[in-house]
Amino acid sequence: MTAGGKRRPWRSDRLSKLGSSIFAEVGQWKDEAIAGGIDVIDLGIGSPDRPPSEHVRRILSEAALRDDSYSYPASKGSAAFRAQAAAWMKHRFGVDVDPEQEIVTLMGSQDGLAHLATALCNAGDRAIVPDPGYPIYAASLAVAGVEPIFVPLKRERGYLPDLDALPESAWEEAVFILLSFPGNPVPALANADFFRQLIDKARRFGVLIVHDLAYSELGFDGLRPPSILELEGAKETAVEFHSLSKSFNMAGCRIGFLTGNAEAVGALRELKGNIDYGVFNAVQEAGIAALEEGMNDPNYESVAPLYQRRRDCLVEALRQEGWNVPSPPATMFLWAPVPQPGEATGERWSSRRISREMLLETGVVVIPGDAFGSEGEGYVRIALVESEERLQEAARRIGEWLRKHGLKG
Incomplete structure (x- = not known):
């Protein structure tokens, strides 16, 4: 009292x-x-x-045993991990990204999703998020004092949002729109035509697109989910989250990255430079090994x-x-x-x-x-x-x- x-x-x-x-x-x-x-x-x-592959676990173990692994890591991620992430983006999607300016390493994509609104928005701003959507989407807005504009995902539309049904006032007020293809919890998928429509809308109203691609490697029946960054001009108005949690069975390691528009990536990098010390170096080395294995090992099975x-x-x-x-x-x-x-x-x-x-x-x-x-x-x-x-x-x-x-x- x-x-x-x-x-x-x-x-x-x-x-x-x-x-x-x-x-x-x-x-x-x-x-x-x-x-x-x-x-x-x-x-x-x-x-x-x-678990991750035996090779990845061996790299993690060896790195964890080294005396030089226990200093503070760089909050934006090691140069080596960011370079490997950029190489993987080129290999997997044909996308060129600058590892210095257009990638920031994360403690899993949830780390970035939780902090992005704080890095991009002021209290009282608004952002468009899906309903239903992964809980951190709306939770991150609550933490940042940002008001959500919910866009419904309906089964009859294949869980794709109706972008034209959102009033112009929503687009004018929103700082960013957050979507996920493939989705969680809904199995939504987007093609190039939808991404083009989304990019055109975002450009028109000055809205940042935030694409959560945590499930990029979990497409079935020959499907390989695309990156929005494959579309021409996407980096002008889009960023994309990637995670090694599901794709490489590294959920407990906590490693992922954000890539795309340099201004937005830089905002998150600046915030993280003030609130944490980044990903354990041994985990980053294991992440490099996982990405390399996915790219280069002829016996690798996704x-x-x-x-x-x-x-x-x-x-x-x-x-x-x-x-x-x-x-x-x-x-x-x-x-x-x-x-x-x-x-x-x-x-x-x-x-x-x-x-x-x-x-x-x-x-x-x-x-x-x-x-x-x-x-x-x-x-x-x-x-x-x-x-x-x-x-x-x-x-x-x-x-x-x-x-x-x-x-x-």
């Missing part, structure tokens, strides 16, 4: 706007199920269940075939159990409409209700769609982060549970 007998809570009001409480809530449900003796199959958080097999396995198994789940063309998630009772049998099930009750009774963890925004209600997100055998077991349990409750998908 203060001398006046009052004390404000030691908790910022902004914490209530971060939107991550559902993940803590699902964690509590999971603990409750485990305490009840249930074998849990966790298809909630999209954390890869495979992560896409693994997740494609898991997608096919789980989608088919769920369909056999009566849940007709769409098969995504990319990413490591299924975005599944919530099964419902028949027309005459009563109230509809919400995303949160089905997620909780299914977990407590079957042990299968999924994330309710409303965790990603209001447009996510009526869906659940299912991560492909278990073996095919465990995915088949999850489908079997879900099928029994759906029949018990009279639900159909």
